[in-house]
Amino acid sequence: MVLDKETAQKTAAQLLQINAIKLNPESPFTWASGWKSPIYCDNRTILSYPEVRRFVAQRMAEQIREQYKNIDAIAGVATGAIGIGMLVADALELPFVYVRPKPKAHGRQNQIEGYLPENSSVVVVEDLISTGGSSLKAVDALKSSGAKVLGMIAIFTYGFPVATTNFEEAGVQLNTLSDYTHLLELAAATDYVKKEQLETLRDWRKDPSQWKA
Secondary structure, three states: OEOOHHHHHHHHHHHHHOOOEEEOOOOOEEOOOOOEEOEEEOHHHHHHOHHHHHHHHHHHHHHHHHHOOOOOEEEEEOOOOHHHHHHHHHHHOOOEEEEOOOOOOOOOOOOEEOOOOOOOEEEEEEEEEOOOHHHHHHHHHHHHOOOEEEEEEEEEEOOOHHHHHHHHHHOOOEEEEEEHHHHHHHHHHOOOOOHHHHHHHHHHHHOOOOOOO
């Protein structure tokens, strides 16, 4: 759920401006999953732009304050949300940990890096939501360690129905700064894309796994 339309539009505008998000309906990108996509999002680019990263971290921190009480720690999902998650934790003056996709193969074999006492109430920070699979694995790891996951906040979501279903079934509240709907509204209003391209971009989200350019 996007909590604030103004924030959603401003976030989308900044992501386009710094090329964290690229739209190319005619020459689609190929994701790691093999899906063809007219959009590519790499929110790690945000960390290279001080004003943008400050805006994102502050808005995330504000929304966390509004949504949750009695938070013990912020957890970032590795690797994309480590940097922004640490900035959010710093803004809230809270401890920070991050969650690996799987435990390390050596040493203490940690999956959660940092100090997180059992029964800690945690808000998870993520950079991008596609299907929600990897994000929810991080939630599972935190719960297995004895943490109480209050919810998750992400910078951007594609808004796939499967992601909505996955989060609902997992019982995890998801909030985001911006999403695909607000991105397309902005792209159309600013002539970033043409009308015929807009239709292609809308079609993609209906069935991204089967979409062809």
